[in-house]
Amino acid sequence: MAKERVKVLIIGSGPAGFTAAIYAARAGMKPVLYQGGQPGGQLTITTDVENYPGYPEGIMGPQMMVDFQKQAERFGTDIRSGMITAVDFSGWPHKVTVDGKDEIEAEAVIISTGAAAKWLGLESEQRLNGRGVSACAVCDGFFFRGQDVAIVGAGDTAAEEATYLSKLVNKVYMLVRRDEMRASKIMQQRVMNAPNIEVLWNTETVEVEGGEEVEGVKVRNTQTGEERVLPVQGFFVAIGHEPNTAIFKDYIDMDESGYIKTIPGTSKTNVPGVFATGDAQDKNYRQAVTAAGSGCMGALDAERFIAEKEVEMQEAEV
Known part of the structure; x- marks a missing residue:
C-alpha cells in the first residue's frame, strides 16, 4: 500500500x-x-x-x-x-x-x-439506454424530432423536460404514478397548456419494448390494472x-x-x-x-x- x-x-x-x-x-x-x-x-x-x-x-x-x-x-x-x-x-x-x-x-x-440520474430499475430500460431510453431530455430530445415519446415523472424536472420535448416532438405522453403532480403550479400549467402533451394519471411503467431500439412502452393503470402499449420511439426518465x-x-x-x-x-x-x-x-x-x-x-x-x-x-x- x-x-x-x-x-x-x-x-x-x-x-x-x-x-x-x-x-x-x-x-x-x-x-x-x-x-x-x-x-x-x-x-x-x-x-x-x-x-x-x-x-x-x-x-x-x-x-x-x-x-x-x-x-x-x-x-x-x-x-x-x-x-x-x-x-x-x-x-x-x-x-x-x-x-x-x-x-x-x-x-x-x-x-x-x-x-x-435515478432510474426505474427495469432490465429493458438499461438494455435500451442510449437507444431510445434517456435521462436527459435536453441532451437527447433533438434525436426524436417529429416522433412520439413518453416521459416518467411528476416533479418540476419532469414537467420542464416534458414541455421542452413538446417543442420538438409530435406527441408526449407524461406518465404520472398518482392522481396529482408534485411539480409547482406554474410548471403544471405549462404542461396543461401544451396541446401535444397527454398526461396519463395513475400510470406506471411495466416494460420498455423493443429489440435494438425503443418501439413502445407497456404501462399499467394503478387503479384498474389495465395494461396497454404506447407506440413511442423515445422513453425519458425524469424521477430525480x-x-x-x-x-x-x-x-x-x-x-x-x-x-x-x-x-x-x-x-x-x-x-x-x-x-x-x-x-x-x-x-x-x-x-x-x-x-x-x-x-x-x-x-x-x-x-x-x-x-x-x-x-x-x-x-x-x-
Whole structure:
C-alpha cells in the first residue's frame, strides 16, 4: 500500500471539481484531483451547452469539460484516474483510500462527486439506454424530432423536460404514478397548456419494448390494472437525481436524500477541512455555472482553512 500526503485533495471532475482545482492550483496548493467513475461528470453525456457564460455560440458538453481540464492542468493540477473507495474523516489530516489500496493524507478535501440520474430499475430500460431510453431530455430530445415519446415523472424536472420535448416532438405522453403532480403550479400549467402533451394519471411503467431500439412502452393503470402499449420511439426518465455521496455518510451531515449539508454561504461541512461543492450539495439548481461557482468557494475555503491550520501548528511549536 502506497502512502502520500497532499495539501488539497479534490474528489470529482465536473465543473465544480475542475474550478476548485483551478483556484487551488493558482493559490499554490498543488491540488490532486481524482476523476472518479465518470471523468468530466454529467456534462460528458450532454450535447449542446448554450447557457454557460463565455460561449456565445454554445459548446458541446464533452468539449467544455476538456477545456476545464486543460485550464486546471495549465496551473499544475495533478489530475489522476481512479476511484476514492473509502474515507476516514475522524481525525486530521484526513485519510482516503484510492482503488482499495493506496492511502492519501490530505490537509483539506473538496468533495465534488456530483449526482446521478435515478432510474426505474427495469432490465429493458438499461438494455435500451442510449437507444431510445434517456435521462436527459435536453441532451437527447433533438434525436426524436417529429416522433412520439413518453416521459416518467411528476416533479418540476419532469414537467420542464416534458414541455421542452413538446417543442420538438409530435406527441408526449407524461406518465404520472398518482392522481396529482408534485411539480409547482406554474410548471403544471405549462404542461396543461401544451396541446401535444397527454398526461396519463395513475400510470406506471411495466416494460420498455423493443429489440435494438425503443418501439413502445407497456404501462399499467394503478387503479384498474389495465395494461396497454404506447407506440413511442423515445422513453425519458425524469424521477430525480441521487447524489454520489454514500461513501461519506459516516462522517458528513446530509439531508434525507443524501445531499451534503453545508454551512449557508460557504462550502464548509460539519467536518473541519472537508468542503462540499457542486451537485453533491445542490439539489435546487444543478447547473454547470452554479457548480463552477461553488467549486471556487470550495477552493477559497480550503485555502483559508490550511492557512489557519499552519498558524495553529506554528503557535503550538512555540
